Amino acid sequence: xxxxxxxxxxYISEEKDEExxxxxxxxxxxxxxxxxxxxxxxxxxxxxxxxxxxxxxxxLNDFKEDEDTIWFENFYHQTAQGKTSDSEFIVENSLYPxxxxxxxxxxxxxxxxxxxxxxxxxxxxxxxxxxxxxxxWNRDMMYENLGYDHFYSQREYEVTDENSFGWGLxxxxxxxxxxxxxxxxxxxxxxxxxxxxHHFPFELPEKKASIDKLETSSNTLNxxxxxxxxxxxxxxGFLTRLKEEGLYENTMFVFMGDHYGISExxxxxxxxxxxxxxxxYEHVQLQRxxxxxxxxxxxxxxxxxxxxxxxxxxxxxxHLLGIEEKxxxxxxxxxxxxxxxxxxALRDGSFITEDYIYTDSVCYQKDSEEPVEVENGxxxxxxxxxxxxxxxxxxxxxxxxxxxxxFYDFKE
Ligand code: GP9
Ligand code: MN
Numbered sequence: 001x002x003x004x005x006x007x008x009x010x011y012i013s014e015e016k017d018e019e020x021x022x023x024x025x026x027x028x029x030x031x032x033x034x035x036x037x038x039x040x041x042x043x044x045x046x047x048x049x050x051x052x053x054x055x056x057x058x059x060l061n062d063f064k065e066d067e068d069t070i071w072f073e074n075f076y077h078q079t080a081q082g083k084t085s086d087s088e089f090i091v092e093n094s095l096y097p098x099x100x101x102x103x104x105x106x107x108x109x110x111x112x113x114x115x116x117x118x119x120x121x122x123x124x125x126x127x128x129x130x131x132x133x134x135x136x137w138n139r140d141m142m143y144e145n146l147g148y149d150h151f152y153s154q155r156e157y158e159v160t161d162e163n164s165f166g167w168g169l170x171x172x173x174x175x176x177x178x179x180x181x182x183x184x185x186x187x188x189x190x191x192x193x194x195x196x197x198h199h200f201p202f203e204l205p206e207k208k209a210s211i212d213k214l215e216t217s218s219n220t221l222n223x224x225x226x227x228x229x230x231x232x233x234x235x236x237g238f239l240t241r242l243k244e245e246g247l248y249e250n251t252m253f254v255f256m257g258d259h260y261g262i263s264e265x266x267x268x269x270x271x272x273x274x275x276x277x278x279x280x281y282e283h284v285q286l287q288r289x290x291x292x293x294x295x296x297x298x299x300x301x302x303x304x305x306x307x308x309x310x311x312x313x314x315x316x317x318x319h320l321l322g323i324e325e326k327x328x329x330x331x332x333x334x335x336x337x338x339x340x341x342x343x344x345a346l347r348d349g350s351f352i353t354e355d356y357i358y359t360d361s362v363c364y365q366k367d368s369e370e371p372v373e374v375e376n377g378x379x380x381x382x383x384x385x386x387x388x389x390x391x392x393x394x395x396x397x398x399x400x401x402x403x404x405x406x407f408y409d410f411k412e
Contacts, residue, residue, distance in 0.1 A: 015341045039195055041198050047290070048061055051225050060292070066301055071292050072308045076308070076352060078090055091314060093115075104138045125149055127151070129194070132196060133154050134153040178193070199227075211229045213225065213226055216272040218262075281364040307344045307354065345393060356382050358386060
């Protein structure tokens with residue numbers, strides 16, 4: 001039955017601060033179009049790094065410091081086996097993905113109250129652009145359920161030998177061919193772009209590479225920087241084209257890395273590149289992905305150091321667009337809130353707080369990056385957080401496994 005949903009609602013309200021302590025950014029992007037770019041496999045560790053004297057991501061390095069950009073530098077992906085689809089799911093629903101399988105496949109028929117549906121009710125045209133086949137990750141089914149109006153997929157693009165490699169249509173061509181569709185949408189639109197080029201195994205035809213490969217012991221990592229650079233160039237090119245097409249000024253841009261691209265199997269190469277040991281602490285820190293919100297004309301952009309995660313995207317975007325959260329059930333919180341619940345949970349039960357990082361049963365002190373030393377019989381400072389995290393993940397799972405939103409009235 002639906003009795004548990006009330007318990008979950010109570011938990012969320014308790015965790016949420018009653019007072020509105022948010023910085024007043026409510027509605028600063030009201031009535032704008034939204035271009036949300038889910039940037040395949042992009043991790044923070046390439047930012048501000050060089051290969052043989054050349055920046056890996058020169059565009060993003062400047063963009064994050066731009067006066068119109070709000071940059072969350074400690075933003076974590078929270079995905080599991082569902083990879084890109086998990087990341088989409090978290091952002092759209094402010095629910096956690098499952099610890100095994102992909103919700104997009106296993107629970108595509110559930111009742112949700114997702115971002116595209118909400119935005120649609122507010123007069124937005126919600127759409128997705130992704131040049132892969134429609135059924136990959138069961139997207140065709142899920143998108144309909146989540147309230148998307150249109151899915152521009154592979155069939156809407158011209159894919160040739162010249163403009164494709166690896167997983168398919170290369171991102172530069174993808175953006176260019178998306179422009180007419182984007183322009184013809186009724187405004188305001190909420191358009192999600194999912195990129196493809198910077199995907200494992202990160203192979204790029206040599207003539208398309210602008211920087212050298214790395215020279216670590218992992219070929220995957222060595223190639224990763226070249227496709228990361230390609231992505232950087234393609235994002236810059238897309239913005240330039242949107243300016244030319246008159247679609248820049250009145251749009252809010254969101255760039256988000258979907259999940260890691262370099263797995264822990266490449267830790268020793270990673271440690272060669274970063275020049276430090278990849279401990280459990282460092283492994284968790286490597287789960288940070290870009291989160292940049294760009295609002296042309298805003299002028300007060302800055303870097304936020306607070307810890308945030310994909311789970312926070314839905315309430316944050318609604319806040320910026322000036323849409324009141326009425327009876328929402330989100331596990332995430334507005335990232336501009338100054339009194340947040342204090343942890344970011346990763347799907348494997350690892351978590352980050354202001355002072356600690358917990359992973360693989362080890363509690364690390366953030367300032368020393370070393371495991372916390374606990375006297376015999378004393379409780380680890382991570383213990384109370386651990387309890388909260390497992391409660392929260394459990395509640396989210398219950399909603400999905402029990403399809404509990406069937407019993408909840410979002411309009412009440
Ligand atoms: C596939 C693309 C990549 O369409 O989104 O998916 P991933 O393997 O990263 O989950
Ligand atoms: Mn992906």
